[in-house]
Amino acid sequence: xxxxxxxxxxxxxxxxxxxxxxxxxxxxxxxxxxxxxxxxxxxxxxxxxxxxxxxxxxxxxxxxxxxxxxxxxxxxxxxxxxxxxxxxxxxxxxxxxxxxxxxxxxxxxxxxxxxxxxxxxxxxxxxxxxxxxxxxxxxxxxxxxxxxxxxxxxxxxxxxxxxxxxxxxxxxxxxxxxxxxxxxxxxxxxxxxxxxxxxxxxxxx
Amino acid sequence: xxxxxxxxxxxxxxxxxxxxxxxxxxxxxxxxxxxxxxxxxxxxxxxxxxxxxxxxxxxxxxxxxxxxxxxxxxxxxxxxxxxxxxxxxxxxxxxxxxxxxxxxxxxxxxxxxxxxxxxxxxxxxxxxxxxxxxxxxxxxxxxxxxxxxxxxxxxxxxxxxxxxxxxxxxxxxxxxxxxxxxxxxxxxxxxxxxxxxxxxxxxxxxxxxxxxxxxxxxxxxxxxxxxxxxxxxxxxxxxxxxxxxxxxxxxxxxxxxxxxxxxxxxxxxxxxxxxxxxxxxxxxxxxxxxxxxxxxxxxxxxxx
Numbered sequence: 086x087x088x089x090x091x092x093x094x095x096x097x098x099x100x101x102x103x104x105x106x107x108x109x110x111x112x113x114x115x116x117x118x119x120x121x122x123x124x125x126x127x128x129x130x131x132x133x134x135x136x137x138x139x140x141x142x143x144x145x146x147x148x149x150x151x152x153x154x155x156x157x158x159x160x161x162x163x164x165x166x167x168x169x170x171x172x173x174x175x176x177x178x179x180x181x182x183x184x185x186x187x188x189x190x191x192x193x194x195x196x197x198x199x200x201x202x203x204x205x206x207x208x209x210x211x212x213x214x215x216x217x218x219x220x221x222x223x224x225x226x227x228x229x230x231x232x233x234x235x236x237x238x239x240x241x242x243x244x245x246x247x248x249x250x251x252x253x254x255x256x257x258x259x260x261x262x263x264x265x266x267x268x269x270x271x272x273x274x275x276x277x278x279x280x281x282x283x284x285x286x287x288x289x290x
Numbered sequence: 291x292x293x294x295x296x297x298x299x300x301x302x303x304x305x306x307x308x309x310x311x312x313x314x315x316x317x318x319x320x321x322x323x324x325x326x327x328x329x330x331x332x333x334x335x336x337x338x339x340x341x342x343x344x345x346x347x348x349x350x351x352x353x354x355x356x357x358x359x360x361x362x363x364x365x366x367x368x369x370x371x372x373x374x375x376x377x378x379x380x381x382x383x384x385x386x387x388x389x390x391x392x393x394x395x396x397x398x399x400x401x402x403x404x405x406x407x408x409x410x411x412x413x414x415x416x417x418x419x420x421x422x423x424x425x426x427x428x429x430x431x432x433x434x435x436x437x438x439x440x441x442x443x444x445x446x447x448x449x450x451x452x453x454x455x456x457x458x459x460x461x462x463x464x465x466x467x468x469x470x471x472x473x474x475x476x477x478x479x480x481x482x483x484x485x486x487x488x489x490x491x492x493x494x495x496x497x498x499x500x501x502x503x504x505x506x507x508x509x510x511x512x513x514x515x516x517x518x519x520x521x522x523x524x525x526x527x528x529x530x531x532x533x534x535x536x537x538x539x540x541x542x543x544x545x546x547x548x549x550x551x552x553x554x555x556x557x558x559x560x561x562x563x564x565x566x567x568x569x570x571x572x573x574x575x576x577x578x579x580x581x582x583x584x585x586x587x588x589x590x591x592x593x594x
Contacts, residue, residue, distance in 0.1 A: 170360075193310070
């Protein structure tokens with residue numbers, strides 16, 4: 086849940102990168118850490134296990150500066166994607182204000198994407214949140230692998246699989262190359278801050 | 291065929307580089323089947339040997355990942371961060387609740403040593419004492435250390451840190467976990483060590499409410515003054531229990547008006563009888579069904 090300090094005119098919100106294991110959530114944050122140095126507040130914390138799998142979470146704090154008369158701080162998190170870390174994933178999701186769902190474009194990961202989206206919906210529901218109402222963006226990652234001859238899914242197919250009902254903005258991406266990372270984050274921030282404006286009316290007109 | 295094999299091998303290598311080891315394995319298997327089933331390949335055995343080496347290396351990767359600790363001990367810095375990021379109460383407004391949430395988060399992330407340190411500190415805070423004690427017991431059990439958990443409980447049972455009601459609750463809580471885990475209270479090393487710590491277990495964040503099957507209310511005023519009346523519980527939701535009062539029992543209805551505080555109530559649970567207090571929070575007349583005309587009475591359990 087976002088924290089709004091009316092006296093100091095500060096708002097702090099939480100965005101969580103969700104998605105199946107090895108889909109590129111950490112890579113998204115690593116790129117943001119490198120590319121948005123000015124906005125990054127402190128260090129990126131990654132808690133990994135063998136094979137560079139996220140064990141607990143990644144954390145990246147950002148300071149966006151003044152927006153409509155208010156200092157805006159954002160905490161970016163990733164969840165562990167592996168199925169066995171369900172309780173950790175749920176814990177990291179607590180208090181979320183906006184979600185970036187990173188889907189893997191590889192054909193072989195089709196089912197994992199759908200299962201992860203279902204898991205997100207259930208975890209949000211457990212916190213009294215509705216997947217249709219929370220600010221959310223889809224990113225179809227690993228589009229670059231088509232150039233290496235890997236079978237990836239067409240965007241239309243991924244839209245049909247994952248976004249048929251949600252109807253949220255979606256972007257193709259290649260987090261490893263930084264493509265689509267910025268626009269995904271910007272759109273998620275825009276939607277999240279807009280949603281928080283409705284709740285807190287924080288922005289000065 | 292060699293083109294197909296080359297393409298499949300390329301896919302397998304890429305999946306492996308992506309950390310998708312299961313997918314890589316499937317591709318290698320497919321290549322193995324293709325090679326083994328072919329009579330035309332000139333260097334068949336050499337290819338199979340090369341493939342076998344690749345699969346062995348892949349299996350080693352899988353094994354390393356599977357054997358990696360799921361809850362390694364983190365640095366003090368990471369533990370501080372976990373506490374800060376996962377305590378949701380305001381530190382300024384309610385420091386002890388915030389500290390409890392932070393300690394619970396540590397335990398949920400498997401940082402039991404750090405969590406225990408925090409819970410021990412919280413034993414000194416009256417409002418958090420019971421929750422801290424429950425979580426200390428839970429931590430030791432998650433660590434497979436039933437002996438220490440039992441010793442702790444016994445120490446609290448003999449000491450004066452917790453009041454008798456809290457001791458009762460703690461004992462019931464502890465017995466309940468042991469039962470759920472299939473553990474005996476006596477320290478049996480083999481069983482304790484065989485029980486692996488599960489991250490799915492819930493840590494105590496809120497007070498748990500026992501199932502209440504019946505209540506016995508002693509009235510200190512009204513038509514039933516000095517008498518004890520026993521009633522069955524028809525429904526329970528958290529700390530609110532519902533009872534049915536016959537429409538014929540006018541005196542009882544008179545005694546149990548909304549807002550009346552009941553200071554002497556025996557709550558019957560499947561494990562024990564607890565003495566506590568409650569508040570009549572609602573009374574509605576049943577409009578249909580076999581109990582039509584009777585009253586449904588809600589009592590909010592205030593202490594147990």
